[in-house]
Amino acid sequence: MRWAIVSDIHANLEALEAVLADLQRERPEALVCLGDFVGYGASPNECIARLRPGLAAAVAGNHDFAAVGRARLGSFSGDAATAARWTGTQLTPEHRDYLLSLPLTVRWRGTLLVHASPALPESWAYVLSPLDAEEELEAFDEALGFIGHSHYPGAFIRDGAGVIHYTREAAIAIQPGCRYLVNVPSVGQPRDGDARAGYLIVDEEARALRQVRVLYDVGGAMRRIRDAGLPRFLSERLMAGE
Numbered sequence: 001m002r003w004a005i006v007s008d009i010h011a012n013l014e015a016l017e018a019v020l021a022d023l024q025r026e027r028p029e030a031l032v033c034l035g036d037f038v039g040y041g042a043s044p045n046e047c048i049a050r051l052r053p054g055l056a057a058a059v060a061g062n063h064d065f066a067a068v069g070r071a072r073l074g075s076f077s078g079d080a081a082t083a084a085r086w087t088g089t090q091l092t093p094e095h096r097d098y099l100l101s102l103p104l105t106v107r108w109r110g111t112l113l114v115h116a117s118p119a120l121p122e123s124w125a126y127v128l129s130p131l132d133a134e135e136e137l138e139a140f141d142e143a144l145g146f147i148g149h150s151h152y153p154g155a156f157i158r159d160g161a162g163v164i165h166y167t168r169e170a171a172i173a174i175q176p177g178c179r180y181l182v183n184v185p186s187v188g189q190p191r192d193g194d195a196r197a198g199y200l201i202v203d204e205e206a207r208a209l210r211q212v213r214v215l216y217d218v219g220g221a222m223r224r225i226r227d228a229g230l231p232r233f234l235s236e237r238l239m240a241g242e
């Protein structure tokens with residue numbers, strides 16, 4: 001089976017539409033989401049309405065829980081907290097209930113799906129180094145774990161000898177005896193210097209993972225953020241992809 005993973009949409013409808021259009025071309029058999037449907041961007045209801053019907057599985061992100069009052073804003077930057085409060089005022093009751101209903105982890109086709117940290121999902125810890133990854137890989141048994149949260153795509157690979165390697169290659173071959181913690185590209189707020197929207201394809205038969213990046217109407221998403229009265233920085237960072 002071939003399936004796709006999206007993550008960190010962040011209420012960016014323009015980016016989501018471009019990704020969904022590209023998925024029409026790729027035709028994966030299923031789509032799953034690693035959370036952060038909302039936060040930062042100006043189209044929270046539109047993004048949930050558009051994405052939810054097509055999802056086979058989804059987990060909650062910290063911005064999803066923050067917008068509905070289930071996560072504290074203490075660790076948020078000023079702009080992120082402003083956007084979370086604004087999102088909370090915008091969400092329809094149905095979408096609010098949906099975000100509240102999302103689990104922190106899901107086992108899907110023999111892999112682990114979690115927004116941030118497999119070991120402590122609700123700590124929302126970042127996995128940025130091989131040392132972080134080593135601890136996280138201890139916390140689950142599956143050969144493959146998928147995370148979002150950092151908006152910085154890449155993969156930590158533990159080989160048969162227990163050594164952790166890091167790669168930012170877009171294409172990864174799944175090797176027997178290795179375990180993988182894969183950071184999926186962000187749809188709606190990339191931070192790796194590439195402003196394009198991203199997602200990941202998992203090809204079980206080919207034993208391969210592939211990041212896909214897609215051009216989208218960045219200007220449209222920026223305008224919507226400005227028109228909503230959200231902090232200017234949240235608009236500008238989309239152009240830089242940072």
Ligand code: ZN
Nearest residue numbers: 008036061149
């Ligand atoms: Zn995020």
